[in-house]
Amino acid sequence: MTLYLWAERLKLKRSNIFKIAIFSTIIIAAIVFMQGQFIYYGERYIDEPEWYLTAIQSLGSFYVFPAIIALMGTYIICRENQDDTLKSLVLIPVSISKMLIAKLLMTAFYSLLLYGFVFLIALTVELSLHFSLLNLNTILNNFKMYLLTGIGFFLAVSPIITLVYKLKGSHWLALIFAEVFAFLGLFASMQSTLRAIYPITAVFNISGYYEATSSEIILSLISLILCGTVSILFIMRFNKNSSKV
Amino acid sequence: MLSLIQTEFLKLKRKKFIWFMFIPALLMPLVAVLYFKAGSQVDLTPIKFYRWTAFSYTTWLILPFVLGMLITMLVYQEVENNLLTQLWIVPVGKLRFIISKFCVMWLYSICFMLICASGSIVIGSVSGLIEITNTSVLNLILKCLEIGALLPFGMIPILALATTQKGYILPVSTTIVYIFFGFILLMGNMYLHPLSSVIGILMRNIEGVVMKDPVQIWKALLSIALWSGSSIALAINVLRKGKVV
Numbered sequence: 001m002t003l004y005l006w007a008e009r010l011k012l013k014r015s016n017i018f019k020i021a022i023f024s025t026i027i028i029a030a031i032v033f034m035q036g037q038f039i040y041y042g043e044r045y046i047d048e049p050e051w052y053l054t055a056i057q058s059l060g061s062f063y064v065f066p067a068i069i070a071l072m073g074t075y076i077i078c079r080e081n082q083d084d085t086l087k088s089l090v091l092i093p094v095s096i097s098k099m100l101i102a103k104l105l106m107t108a109f110y111s112l113l114l115y116g117f118v119f120l121i122a123l124t125v126e127l128s129l130h131f132s133l134l135n136l137n138t139i140l141n142n143f144k145m146y147l148l149t150g151i152g153f154f155l156a157v158s159p160i161i162t163l164v165y166k167l168k169g170s171h172w173l174a175l176i177f178a179e180v181f182a183f184l185g186l187f188a189s190m191q192s193t194l195r196a197i198y199p200i201t202a203v204f205n206i207s208g209y210y211e212a213t214s215s216e217i218i219l220s221l222i223s224l225i226l227c228g229t230v231s232i233l234f235i236m237r238f239n240k241n242s243s244k245v
Numbered sequence: 246m247l248s249l250i251q252t253e254f255l256k257l258k259r260k261k262f263i264w265f266m267f268i269p270a271l272l273m274p275l276v277a278v279l280y281f282k283a284g285s286q287v288d289l290t291p292i293k294f295y296r297w298t299a300f301s302y303t304t305w306l307i308l309p310f311v312l313g314m315l316i317t318m319l320v321y322q323e324v325e326n327n328l329l330t331q332l333w334i335v336p337v338g339k340l341r342f343i344i345s346k347f348c349v350m351w352l353y354s355i356c357f358m359l360i361c362a363s364g365s366i367v368i369g370s371v372s373g374l375i376e377i378t379n380t381s382v383l384n385l386i387l388k389c390l391e392i393g394a395l396l397p398f399g400m401i402p403i404l405a406l407a408t409t410q411k412g413y414i415l416p417v418s419t420t421i422v423y424i425f426f427g428f429i430l431l432m433g434n435m436y437l438h439p440l441s442s443v444i445g446i447l448m449r450n451i452e453g454v455v456m457k458d459p460v461q462i463w464k465a466l467l468s469i470a471l472w473s474g475s476s477i478a479l480a481i482n483v484l485r486k487g488k489v490v
Binding site: 016017020021023024027028031032034035037038059063064067068071075082172173175176179180183184187190191 | 262265266269272276279280283302306307310311314317318325414415417418419421422424425426428429432433
């Protein structure tokens with residue numbers, strides 16, 4: 001598996017996908033900062049301590065980041081088909097399931113990095129605006145929240161990413177489904193049980209962004225574990241059919 | 246020009262997943278039914294229902310995202326299959342190439358909104374949530390036609406960007422960020438962004454939709470014209486330099 005991860009890392013070094021994802025994140029951070037300038041009841045949003053830390057996480061997570069994570073995942077998987085390298089890999093022979101797991105692990109790593117980077121931006125802005133009002137506990141709590149959200153979103157969209165291997169030419173559909181899937185979380189969040197089950201909002205239950213009872217957290221955990229299991233089942237199925245490439 | 250547009254549609258016939266991209270048109274009608282069935286249905290008028298199904302997130306996010314993906318995919322597949330080189334050999338004018346792609350996007354957008362309107366009527370009446378009247382149906386169809394016809398003009402910068410790229414990562418990431426920015430600016434200065442300008446024009450006369458300030462149509466049209474004109478001019482310049490073949 002280490003060899004597969006090493007190969008994936010080398011392949012990604014030649015691509016600028018992560019640079020584009022980081023650039024998109026910076027733009028999103030700037031847009032949310034701009035939104036913070038809007039005045040509500042005579043006060044700017046950004047003037048409220050921790051507003052930026054929570055706003056960038058919720059706005060980004062419902063509208064942008066799941067689609068970016070899905071884009072990274074689908075790109076990593078689809079490029080083998082697009083560059084026509086899959087046939088050569090099968091000839092070596094490479095285990096399709098191990099390769100897909102390595103690709104998913106890379107996506108999970110990049111998802112974590114992306115959320116870590118978002119946290120860094122949000123923290124810098126918050127510290128520059130409300131340095132005296134922030135304490136170490138709040139910062140650490142938010143850091144934990146961001147990292148859990150990063151890994152949680154990866155799990156939530158992983159079945160869509162994995163399915164892309166089979167969709168091949170139609171992988172564009174996966175990106176649309178990922179965006180719609182994330183955006184539906186806005187409506188799922190209106191009802192507590194649905195909020196605990198729906199993978200996108202389940203992430204917020206686990207990360208601590210939403211206040212949730214222990215039974216809701218368990219439901220959310222089960223939901224995300226199911227997403228991960230579905231992805232692994234897909235991968236195992238693809239491995240059986242790898243001879244048909 | 247007409248034969249070029251006809252060729253574009255003939256090429257579309259081979260892409261079956263184009264049909265699947267119409268599925269998101271029915272998303273908000275389904276969400277609206279679930280929402281109103283679960284909650285209060287008091288004072289639920291057809292216009293309130295249609296505001297949910299067609300005039301809100303479908304217009305703000307779903308349709309722009311689908312159009313962005315569609316146009317990126319259409320241009321990317323031309324590059325991938327080496328069709329662009331052949332088009333330049335014919336020769337096909339750069340502006341005509343962009344206009345032919347825009348025509349596809351424009352017609353797709355109208356079809357998408359008509360599917361959304363039909364879905365809203367059928368799902369609304371079958372669920373028993375709204376009473377279908379001739380006036381409300383006519384208003385919905387006319388407004389959906391207006392949205393379908395105008396919204397692609399807000400996506401011209403994405404079309405221009407897609408035509409200047411060999412890959413799809415940058416146009417897709419930009420689409421995500423671009424739509425998010427347009428959505429946020431709706432409640433700020435909508436004239437800064439072509440998509441929010443188009444949405445501003447579309448929302449100006451919808452009952453129950455309150456904009457921050459009255460929409461100044463000339464400002465919105467100027468913004469759309471400036472962004473579209475400059476992005477197309479830049480795209481033609483890049484294409485003339487032969488960077489994308």
